[in-house]
Amino acid sequence: MTSHVARAEQHSPEPCIPEVETLGIPKAAWERAIQLIDQVDEVALACHVSPDGDALGSMLAVGYVLRSIGKRVVASFGDEYFVVPRILRFLPGQEMLCPPADYPEAPALMITFDSSTFERLGLLSPNAARAEEVIVIDHHPSNAGFGTHSLIDPHAAATAMLAEQLIYRLGGSLDRDIATCLYTGLVTDTGSFRYSSTTSAVHRMASRLLFTGLHTEEIARELWDRSPFGYLKVLARALDRVQLEGSLVWTYVPRVDRAAYGLPYTEVEGMIDIVRRTDEAEIAVVLKEDDHGDWQVSTRSKGAVDVAAVCAALGGGGHHNAAGFTSYDSVEETMAKFRRELGKAGWPRAV
Incomplete structure (x- = not known):
């Protein structure tokens, strides 16, 4: 599966300066998450069933950075009919995806995205139950923290906001592919910046993503302006x-x-x-x-x-x-x- 969003010409955009924010999550919680990632060679990523742009985009963005720091990455979602929704097939990084049957049975470290409960992981919920460590990254108020470690902020407009902050703490930076994934998550969960969850922090993040040269109009077309x-x-x-x-x-x-x-x-x-x-x-x-x-x-x-x-x-x-x-x-x-x-x-x- 490959990205259908056209690549922009290199145009020397303004530098994207990381804006490190805790986003309502204690500093110690971020540090512990990095420790858990540092301790393993392979990281298993998962998002909720029937993934939307925030779930899949956040997962793939973090997957990119984990690979860049030398981690083996496997990513999936627990649907019986394992297929990426048509409107999200433009997202880059889908070579990291595998069907639930090929997912590690008992990962040393599993990171979940945008899933508020074990049940929302579908076929991957047993894998999460057997995992040694599970980092839960989410922004749903109903999430009580079902893993062994939580990065949850119900005030964040999208899980993509938490994913961006994890990327910076891993020593990663934004490129166009990562920004495409994160921007998709951000616009999906803010309704293209129309919902009440849209804050100044949301717009600052969007600005950082735009500095990479991504084509916002093509992302919007894929998400909202196409249908059979x-x-x-x-x-x-x-x-x-x-x-x-x-x-x-x-x-x-x-x-x-x-x-x-x-x-x-x-x-x-x-x-x-x-x-x-x-x-x-x-x-x-x-x-x-x-x-x-x-x-x-x-x-x-x-x-x-x-x-x-x-x-x-x-x-x-x-x-x-x-x-x-x-x-x-x-x-x-x-x-x-x-x-x-x-x-x-x-x-x-x-x-």
Whole structure:
């Protein structure tokens, strides 16, 4: 797998000066992470199932730097159908990836990215349980620190911010490939700098990444401005069945819809960003049936409701305004449970 993002001409960009920040993580925690990495010859990297730009981008960026300091690197994610989502196939560094079956059974050191629980590692959760050391790098508030060592900052806008700081502490620097991976993570989790998580630190990091000469417009095109024709047909069906209940808007995408157009599950991940635009709704929900018949539920809030807390009560998690969970019930039963949890959260207007 190779990068499809065009390489810029060398143009002597301004120097990228590392900005070392603790990001709410004690200095001693960073130092311990470096010690653990120094002690091993091979580092096993993993991110959550159905990886998004922040998960995969952060992992590959750190993988690049680990290789540059002489470490053997293996990276993966625990999906049964092991394939990089189409919109992320432009990311460089994918030669580091291996399917879960080829992943070390009991790594001496495993580093996880953007995964808030063991379960989110999918098929790689047993490997993490057997690992001698597990460094958890994440920014989800619901992450209680499931590894042996944690680099967790729920105030960071993206795991990519923590990955950048680890890179500097490893003695690494930014080049265009590393910056492409980190920038993808940053824009993915800030909604192209539109979400409330976008801070001055986010923009400072973006500035450092831009100094490497990466093509931001091509990254944006790959992430948001491309889709197969079948996506439009499936989206039309989802919008045709959308329902507005007070301040709750929701719809669902059964796998039969996708099958009719040969559309992979990963292609419908972004539908929540269309549904959530509804002016009348505070909360948006999209249920997407995966290839196993389970429902992956994405939720969004405009701020008044903590959907992370609601989803956590249903076995999931995430952020205040963006969270999700997996349901093994029917659409009707899943939505009934979601409405009940909303009621417990004091949001009767959504019922």
